[in-house]
Amino acid sequence: xxxxxxxxxxxxxxxxxxxxxxxxxxxxxxxxxxxxxxxxxxxxxxxxxxxxxxxxxxxxxxxxxxxxxxxxxxxxxxxxxxxxxxxxxxxxxxxxxxxxxxxxxxxxxxxxxxxxxxxxxxxxxxxxxxxxxxxxxxxxxx
Amino acid sequence: xxxxxxxxxxxxxxxxxxxxxxxxxxxxxxxxxxxxxxxxxxxxxxxxxxxxxxxxxxxxxxxxxxxxxxxxxxxxxxxxxxxxxxxxxxxxxxxxxxxxxxxxxxxxxxxxxxxxxxxxxxxxxxxxxxxxxxxxxxxxxxxxxxxxxxxxxxxxxxxxxxxxxxxxxxxxxxxxxxxxxxxxxxxxxxxxxxxxxxxxxxxxxxxxxxxxxxxxxxxxxxxxxxxxxxxxxxxxxxxxxxxxxxxxxxxxxxxxxxxxxxxxxxxxxxxxxxxxxxxxxxxxxxxxxxxxxxxxxxxxxxxxxxxxxxxxxxxxxxxxxxxxxxxxxxxxxxxxxxxxxxxxxxxxxxxxxxxxxxxxxxxxxxxxxxxxxxxxxxxxxxxxxxxxxxxxxxxxxxxxxxxxxxxx
Numbered sequence: 438x439x440x441x442x443x444x445x446x447x448x449x450x451x452x453x454x455x456x457x458x459x460x461x462x463x464x465x466x467x468x469x470x471x472x473x474x475x476x477x478x479x480x481x482x483x484x485x486x487x488x489x490x491x492x493x494x495x496x497x498x499x500x501x502x503x504x505x506x507x508x509x510x511x512x513x514x515x516x517x518x519x520x521x522x523x524x525x526x527x528x529x530x531x532x533x534x535x536x537x538x539x540x541x542x543x544x545x546x547x548x549x550x551x552x553x554x555x556x557x558x559x560x561x562x563x564x565x566x567x568x569x570x571x572x573x574x575x576x577x578x579x
Numbered sequence: 580x581x582x583x584x585x586x587x588x589x590x591x592x593x594x595x596x597x598x599x600x601x602x603x604x605x606x607x608x609x610x611x612x613x614x615x616x617x618x619x620x621x622x623x624x625x626x627x628x629x630x631x632x633x634x635x636x637x638x639x640x641x642x643x644x645x646x647x648x649x650x651x652x653x654x655x656x657x658x659x660x661x662x663x664x665x666x667x668x669x670x671x672x673x674x675x676x677x678x679x680x681x682x683x684x685x686x687x688x689x690x691x692x693x694x695x696x697x698x699x700x701x702x703x704x705x706x707x708x709x710x711x712x713x714x715x716x717x718x719x720x721x722x723x724x725x726x727x728x729x730x731x732x733x734x735x736x737x738x739x740x741x742x743x744x745x746x747x748x749x750x751x752x753x754x755x756x757x758x759x760x761x762x763x764x765x766x767x768x769x770x771x772x773x774x775x776x777x778x779x780x781x782x783x784x785x786x787x788x789x790x791x792x793x794x795x796x797x798x799x800x801x802x803x804x805x806x807x808x809x810x811x812x813x814x815x816x817x818x819x820x821x822x823x824x825x826x827x828x829x830x831x832x833x834x835x836x837x838x839x840x841x842x843x844x845x846x847x848x849x850x851x852x853x854x855x856x857x858x859x860x861x862x863x864x865x866x867x868x869x870x871x872x873x874x875x876x877x878x879x880x881x882x883x884x885x886x887x888x889x890x891x892x893x894x895x896x897x898x899x900x901x902x903x904x905x906x907x908x909x910x911x912x913x914x915x916x917x918x919x920x921x922x923x924x925x926x927x928x929x930x931x932x933x934x935x936x937x938x939x940x941x942x943x944x945x946x947x948x949x950x951x952x953x954x955x956x957x958x959x960x961x962x963x964x965x966x967x968x969x970x971x972x973x974x975x976x977x978x979x980x981x982x983x984x985x986x987x
């Protein structure tokens with residue numbers, strides 16, 4: 438583990454991108470911040486600018502209009518930047534696979550570190566996913 | 580005269596939950612014009628629905644929107660039931676109403692929290708979302724999922740509500756009541772909320788009607804429009820309730836109206852439970868075998884306004900055409916008048932005040948000309964401009980109509 442990652446895992450700042458989702462994963466991500474789940478106690482914070490982000494939470498089935506912008510956003514993020522696919526749509530396109538406007542799953546566009554399937558995943562699952570990312574970064578085999 | 584400048588908001592902006600693009604054209608601090616660009620959420624649901632079996636479509640339309648995720652399947656099953664000319668069992672109708680009203684409370688509280696967030700009042704965000712959690716627990720108890728309940732089915736509902744759970748629902752609703760009353764008091768008392776929202780982003784009744792605004796956006800402007808009263812579906816006509824209408828049309832009225840609607844919804848739920856108590860436990864669905872050729876419509880009052888579904892069948896196991904009209908499409912257009920004339924800092928809350936839902940709105944239309952050429956958006960706009968010009972010339976010749984730009 439490099440020095441950068443070692444510092445990062447103490448306080449991951451997350452940026453949320455909705456690339457053509459149905460809003461459910463988005464509100465579940467926001468739900469993680471509100472009193473019942475409150476991920477800010479783990480040092481995670483939802484931030485407003487991509488240039489401060491350590492983790493991108495991507496939701497939704499990529500469509501032809503949002504995919505190029507998503508790629509741009511990933512290029513603007515400071516590296517190392519970790520990508521989490523939240524929901525079944527970015528993982529495997531869900532039921533939008535045959536649609537004329539969706540392109541591919543997320544990993545064909547940008548590299549993905551953690552997949553959180555579910556329609557929508559519960560806030561507990563999202564928190565567990567981020568915790569797995571931290572485990573992955575610290576090479577913890579738990 | 581000062582120079583005009585453009586402030587872009589979006590498509591990915593911390594203000595927004597969803598991708599959409601606004602161009603604010605400003606003179607100094609004042610917003611003079613607004614351009615809206617959507618399309619980042621389009622997934623081609625109507626076309627997908629035409630390739631699915633009648634039962635599968637219920638799940639596809641559920642994924643149109645996550646917040647009002649029972650309104651779309653509800654409207655769809657009503658459309659198919661209209662096609663079949665059948666009525667679901669009484670018990671199923673009451674269960675549908677309970678789910679619909681619970682969802683209304685959850686959606687309005689969610690919006691209230693986001694509205695608090697947009698005016699920089701994060702306390703309201705946290706409080707409202709905390710109050711919303713017990714409702715999600717109820718959904719998990721009834722349907723097994725926090726969001727996307729999958730309760731609707733052609734001919735009835737997929738799951739029954741266990742009579743043992745009535746008490747849990749009653750308890751949650753009764754516990755929520757003081758919280759909602761507290762929110763009402765906070766909004767009426769707090770000087771900061773008053774200053775930020777009173778008289779800001781006013782949508783007059785005339786504009787609300789001319790833009791075809793629906794739901795809370797129209798009702799806050801004094802337009803008494805509610806599908807549940809105007810064209811009752813399910814069993815809304817069997818239950819005593821009233822439509823909340825406010826007249827100011829500003830953001831303050833929109834906030835207050837949604838809180839009052841939550842209170843109204845909770846009383847509807849309690850009345851539905853009373854009726855369920857009287858009905859013996861029994862059938863929750865009528866079995867449907869074949870769907871004949873024909874067409875049907877379904878209208879449902881979603882938390883944001885009237886949601887409309889149209890289906891056409893040719894007797895096979897798939898719909899030939901499925902048309903969806905979501906309320907946000909009309910409501911988002913009202914931003915064109917509500918944002919202009921106020922400062923940039925008010926734009927955030929004003930743009931959010933209609934409770935926009937872009938994932939619902941983004942229906943696409945591709946026109947095929949002579950079976951070969953498919954027109955792009957720009958070409959379509961060019962065609963549209965040409966048509967308007969043509970009409971202008973025609974009417975100017977006849978002197979019947981004066982086409983002056985009203986500059987909205």
